[in-house]
Amino acid sequence: MPARRPGLPPRSAVPRTRTPAYVTVLAPAVLTVLLGLWGIRREGSLWQDEAVTYDMAHRALPDLWATLGHVDAVHGLYYLVMHGVFRIWDGGLVALRLPSVLAMAGAAAGVAALGRRFAGTRAGLAAGAVFALLPVVQRYAQEGRSYALVTALVVAQTCVLVRACAERRRGWWAGYTVLGTLAVLLHEFALPALAAHGVTVLAARLPRTARAAWAAACCCITVVTAPLVLLSLRQSRQVDWIAAPTAHDVLGFLLTAGAGLACATVLRRRTTAVSRRAGLGTAALPLLLLLLPPALLLLACVLRPLYVDRYVLYAQAGLALLAGAALDRVWRSVTPRAVPALTTAAAAVVVAVLGPVGTDLRSPESRTDDVRAVSRALRDVAVPGDGVLFLPGSRRVWALQQEPASYGLEDIALADAPHASHTLYGEESPPAGIRGSMLRVSRIVVVREPTRERHESDAREEAKEATLRACFARRDSRVVGTARIDVYARGDAC
Incomplete structure (x- = not known):
């Protein structure tokens, strides 16, 4: 054998x-x-x-x-x-x-x-x-x-x-x-x-x-x-x-x-x-x-x-x-x-x-989120001419399927789009540029994920938050999964 x-x-x-x-x-x-x-x-x-x-x-x-x-x-x-x-x-x-x-x-x-x-x-x-x-x-x-x-x-x-x-x-x-x-x-x-x-x-x-x-x-x-x-x-x-x-x-x-x-x-x-x-x-x-x-x-x-x-x-x-x-x-x-x-x-x-x-x-x-549901909610609360801000910038992932510009919004922090910059979420402007872009609009729709904000904070994110606190007031808010969509209106302070 x-x-x-x-x-x-x-x-x-x-x-x-x-x-x-x-x-x-x-x-x-x-x-x-x-x-x-x-x-x-x-x-x-x-x-x-x-x-x-x-x-x-x-x-x-x-x-x-x-x-x-x-x-x-x-x-x-x-x-x-x-x-x-x-x-x-x-x-x-x-x-x-x-x-x-x-x-x-x-x-x-x-x-x-x-x-x-x-x-x-x-x-x-x-x-x-x-x-x-x-x-x-x-x-x-x-x-x-x-x-x-x-x-x-x-x-x-x-x-x-x-x-x-x-x-x-x-x-x-x-x-x-x-x-x-x-x-x-x-x-x-x-x-x-x-x-x-x-x-x-x-x-x-x-x-x-x-x-x-x-x-x-x-x-x-x-x-x-x-x-x-x-x-x-x-x-x-x-x-x-x-x-x-x-x-x-x-x-x-x-x-x-x-x-x-x-x-x-x-x-x-x-x-x-x-x-x-x-x-x-x-x-x-x-x-x-x-x-x-x-x-x-x-x-x-x-x-x-x-x-x-x-x-x-x-x-x-x-x-x-x-x-x-x-x-x-x-x-x-x-x-x-x-x-x-x-x-x-x-x-x-x-x-x-x-x-x-x-x-x-x-x-x-x-799943933790739904990109398409976030896009629908963003489209519902915004009006043409509004600025849109992602906090942190990586949350621009929720706009990959449908860019904000397609329904009349301006991505006010974005300097180079994802494809052009060879990045996942695009390149944002320096802090001073972000602040200047925010002050050019009367309404901003902020798309944020609070848990990510704690892990991805930098000078750009701090500039966004500081400008919102100093010059804008929150008028509306809704939650879509892990996303929170806030509507801010320009105040009299700036």
């Missing part, structure tokens, strides 16, 4: 069924696509990050390249991908979000394939279905940002890692390197996934050649992506808005970690002696993928706040793998009498996820 390759569960430890492998992989992918297409337009709403994607992807390639040299290089590859998508089909919100739907479907297929390899067909189907149903996965499957694509690449990279450790062919390690490089180029916070992979490889009983191959792959990924990382460090001011982790952030991580550990406990208690010697076992790799990336981001906050849960969205694949394997173990151990109760409980969870939670995720209120 040939010796078993270390690094994977032995074939005897993985339950076999007659379900074809393609069914295990395709079923969760189809489910993810169906959920992703459900309400994909989100009632025509668009939140600020998606508005940036839409604007950047519609810039000419020379303008886009010049902009990335100043700001947002971390998302540069994604903008190039979306530029290509819109060149092929400029389908508005559907074209903006469809790549994320398809990427998340690919991630679900990868999760199912991993689950099948680790714990059998039923566990793979369960893992893929759990992944597709996770509210956070449903949310970012319908978002015009890079997180779904990064998740798909990290899951694919994890699949290739498992094959590379099992078969020890150079081609698999080359594929691992390429996928890891693409993931990091799409978003640098794919790097913590390498840490999860590395700890797994080092802890497993693998040959020294496999460990050396993983280290070489990481070195290649680091060398290729280092220029982007260094450029992003020079542009780090764009993440100044990230605050220190709140109790809500920490609690969310702890609850997710607790769920993963509970599933791992079920697997450990019900694992045979053979599968405990499996190297990259059923629980080790998924658990590290779930815990290590977000934990590293939280620890990095000691130096600088960087933790945003969507930056490590791919960690949810680890939770789905653990949950799928645990559900399979529980299902195989229940008595016939318990089957109806277990089925009812599972159905109730699915109904809750697809009912109130799923409906809420597809409403405009599920």
